Amino acid sequence: MPLSPSPSPLYRLFYISVPLIVLLESSAFLLRDLLSPLAVTAFIRCLDITVLMALMHKIPGVPGMTGISYSQISRGIKTGIIWSALFGLTVAAAGFVFLWNNINPLSLIASHIPFKGYELVLFFITGGLIAPIAEEIIFRGILYSFLRQFGCPMAVILSTVIFAGFHVNGSGIPLFQIVGGVVFALAFERSQSLAAPIIIHSLGNLAIFTISVISYPA
Numbered sequence: 001m002p003l004s005p006s007p008s009p010l011y012r013l014f015y016i017s018v019p020l021i022v023l024l025e026s027s028a029f030l031l032r033d034l035l036s037p038l039a040v041t042a043f044i045r046c047l048d049i050t051v052l053m054a055l056m057h058k059i060p061g062v063p064g065m066t067g068i069s070y071s072q073i074s075r076g077i078k079t080g081i082i083w084s085a086l087f088g089l090t091v092a093a094a095g096f097v098f099l100w101n102n103i104n105p106l107s108l109i110a111s112h113i114p115f116k117g118y119e120l121v122l123f124f125i126t127g128g129l130i131a132p133i134a135e136e137i138i139f140r141g142i143l144y145s146f147l148r149q150f151g152c153p154m155a156v157i158l159s160t161v162i163f164a165g166f167h168v169n170g171s172g173i174p175l176f177q178i179v180g181g182v183v184f185a186l187a188f189e190r191s192q193s194l195a196a197p198i199i200i201h202s203l204g205n206l207a208i209f210t211i212s213v214i215s216y217p218a
Contacts, residue, residue: 009059009060009061009062009065010062010066010145010146011146012059012062013055013056013059013062013066013142013145013146014142014143014146016055016059017052017055017138017142020051020052020055021048021052024044024047024048024051025044027047028040028041028044031043031044036119038115038119038123038126039122041126041131042125042130045126045130045131045134046130046134048134048137048138049130049133049134049137052134052137052138052141052142053068053137056068056137056141056142065145066141066142066145066194067140067141067145067188067192067193067194067195068137068141068194072191072193072194072195073193073195075191075192075193075195075196076191076193076194076196076198076199077193077195077196077199078191079187079190079191079193079195079196080187080191080195080196080197080198080199080200080203081199083183083196083200084199084200084203087183087200087204088207106211106215109208109211109212110208110211110212110214110215110216111212112212112216113212113213113216120213123209124206127205127209128202128205128206128209129202131205132198132201132202132205133198133202135163136184136188136194136197136198136201137194139159139163139181139184140159140184140185140188140194141194143158143159143162144159144185144188144189147159148189152189155185155189156182156185156186156189159181160178160181160185163177163180163181163184164177164178164181176208180201180204184197184200184201185197187200
C-alpha cells in the first residue's frame with residue numbers, strides 16, 4: 001500500500017533535502033581540525049536530524065507520508081520492538097547453526113572498538129542513537145518514501161543499495177548493511193512509521209557494539 005496518495009510533497013522534500021544533506025555532510029571538513037572524528041560525526045548527525053525534521057514538518061502533508069506524524073509513533077514503536085525481538089531470535093538461531101559447524105559466530109559480528117572512557121560512551125550514543133535516527137530519516141523517511149512511487153520492491157532494492165553503498169568500508173561486501181537495509185525498509189513499509197526502523201536500527205547497533213566490547217575488551 002502506498003505511503004502517499006500524492007507524490008507532489010515528496011518531490012519537493014526530495015529535491016530540497018538532497019542539496020541540504022550534501023551541504024551538511026560537506027561541513028564536516030570545516031570541523032575536522034577542531035573536533036575528533038567521532039565528535040564531528042555526532043555533531044553532523046545532530047544537524048541532519050534537526051534540519052531535516054524541520055524541513056519535513058514544514059512541507060504540508062509530508063509528516064504523514066514519511067511516517068513522522070505523532071499519530072504514527074505508537075504503531076511504529078510496537079512494530080520496532082516486535083521486529084527487533086524476532087530479528088534477534090533469528091540471529092541467535094543462526095549463531096547456534098554456526099557453533100554446530102565449529103564456527104564462532106561472534107567473530108562474524110564483533111570487531112575491535114578503539115575507544116575508552118568518555119569516547120566509548122560517545123561512541124555508543126552516536127552509533128546507537130544519533131546515527132540511526134539520522135540515517136533512517138535520510139534513507140527511509142526521505143529516500144524510500146520518494147522511491148515508493150516506483151513500487152515497494154524497487155524502493156526496497158534501491159534504498160538498500162544506496163544505504164549499503166554509504167557504509168562500504170574496505171573491499172568487503174557490507175552484508176549486515178544490506179540485510180539491515182531490507183529489514184528497515186520492510187518495517188517502514190509495514191508500519192508506515194519511521195519509529196519502527198529507527199528502533200530496529202538502534203537496538204541492532206547497540207547489540208553489536210555491546211558484543212564487540214565484551215569480545216574485545218580494551
